[in-house]
Amino acid sequence: MSESFFQPTLRTKRLAIGSTVFLAFTGMNAPAAVGFAQEKYHQYVISQPEYKRQYGSWSTLNIPEEFQVNAIHATLLNDGKVLIIAGSGNEKDNFKAGTFKTLLWDPVANTYKLIKTPADMFCSGHVSLADGRVLVAGGTLRYEVLKGDVTKAGGTMQVRNEDPNRPRKVPKGTVFVSPSGDEYVTNDDLTVPAASKVTKMVKNKLGVKAPKTVVVTAQQAVFVEARAKGKDKAVRKMTQFRVKGLTGNSGETLYGMAKAINFNKQDYQGIKAAYEFDPNTEMYVKVESMQYARWYPTLVQLADNKIMTVSGLDDTGYILGGQNETYDPKTRTWSPAATHYFPTYPALFLTADQKLFYSGSNGGYGPPTKGRVPGIWDYKKNTFTVVPGLRDANTRETSPSVLLPPAQDQKVMVLGGGKPGESKVSTAHTDIVDLSAQDPKFTAGPDLPAGGTRYLSAVIMPDDTVFTTGGSADYRGKHGSDILKAQTYHPSTNTFTRAADPTVGRDYHSEALLLPDGRVVTFGSNPLFGDKNDTLPPTFEKRIEIYTPAYLYQGGKRPEVTGGTTQTTRGASARFTTPDASKIATVRLMRPSSVTHVTDVQQRSIALNFTKTATGITTDIPKNPALVPSGWYMLFVTDKQGVPSVARWVHVK
Incomplete structure (x- = not known):
């Protein structure tokens, strides 16, 4: 964080003056000492309570070596643990040896467990099912050969x-x-x-x-x-x-x-295999294979709990031409779905009127001029209505899209992105569409403060903001272009504010998600090179970094939810006990993330109407299954200062 974003107290001003004198002295004698002193001063500044109250803070978690994996996919489970899938982890030697890995991390106990991984789930698609299991479909049959x-x-x-x-x-x-x-x-x-x-x-x-x-x-x-x-x-x-x-x-x-x-380039090839991960047994269970092999597919839950599965490279290395299919969790079988072409890892959001909105964000494989235009896909009638207004529509590869909070507003935001392939061109533009409008169209949002960014992570927060972090200006962090900046987007004012800077660069193959305690965790990063001159081999980033938001440094006791409903149905009332009913300002149901390649179509935050009682609150669960898909949610309450509780898990059927 640059000092211009920190308003120093009298004490820190005095320290700054002293540091300046010290730096001037050491600067004449030992340049290395100058950098050392500057870093010490920076560490002092970001450790101050007043700084944390405004910008939050970061901490780095170094995982024991035996549990280190290349984090390609991450899903928050309904028991608070995080499923981190590597598969072969973009390592050809692992692929040839059949060494496929999954790590289960418990953020509360800080424990780790390696899960037996039956197939190469590297670059698969995944989504949480209504009962809490995780469907993982597709993966890698063959690595590319240039x-x-x-x-x-x-x-x-x-x-x-x-x-x-x-x-x-x-x-x-x-x-x-x-x-x-x-x-x-x-x-x-x-x-x-x-x-x-x-x-x-x-x-x-x-x-x-x-x-x-x-x-x-x-x-x-x-x-x-x-x-x-x-x-x-x-x-x-x-x-x-x-x-x-x-x-x-x-x-x-x-x-x-x-x-x-x-002897042309031979591209990655996908597999047809599908598995369910069961959080109760902590094991993968094989289910019926898909009709089509898929590498880089998107999976999204529909209002009837079936899973729409689209796009991907097939088992010959070609992108599918629109052969989509649905998975029925009840029968564990696949069926053909409406045909529509999408590039790989398209960002698809279930809308309140039971359609799918394609934002234009995608993973990149496919012709650069095909499937890049956003629109509303009525998968029941198989019609696609173009939504105009997205700026730089051909510069939205590797960009995140977010269903802005609360989900009832039906607004989707696209943030940054890059031109197709290995282009160095990226955009700082953000654009927002209101899907509830009669004729939806994108309008310009505020530019990203760090400039053109691809691989940006975007996480919905309990206080109705969106935390964004990381990314790089160039393709896969080339030329040392990782962006060590973070910021918070405020939908209510359509502005960004600065957050504390991360210390670990994150670009390709990185993820971020919200934890039940209100913090954000970031994983992975797979740069193309290991130095700014693009001469050294890269190292996959295995450190985990955790962001503690400013709202957790406001002092005083954060609100609590001490008991109440754990199972409920749409259209019903749910009751929760809390000693803090008088100061509660908002109640949110938040769907946990399932993210890969900055594509997270699962996360959403639903505003709940509530009334206060002598012992707690009573809330109303919306009836619409397209607004509140069946599944496990984190229930957060926030006080008037925007400070959230620790989440309570609630199963909505």
């Missing part, structure tokens, strides 16, 4: 089945042989459906139409790689391949077709 590093020809093959009597299983490792004898190996299991029979009216030789049954070939795509190295293994025209070892009718009806097996 064009210059590709040593074996690879590409997509369509495996075709002409047999109408049976589907055909094609196990991982199946070998397809070209007419010249070159062999290509599949990288995943797939099942090709049986061919279908269609009856058509066809003219015979006499010109008379008669029914004729035609077999329509079924096909599924799979990535294949040449067994041997060599430029001569590339395929540049449509070629048919036989399955090695299959003969007779089996070999004639099952075969491969491909026209582009080459």
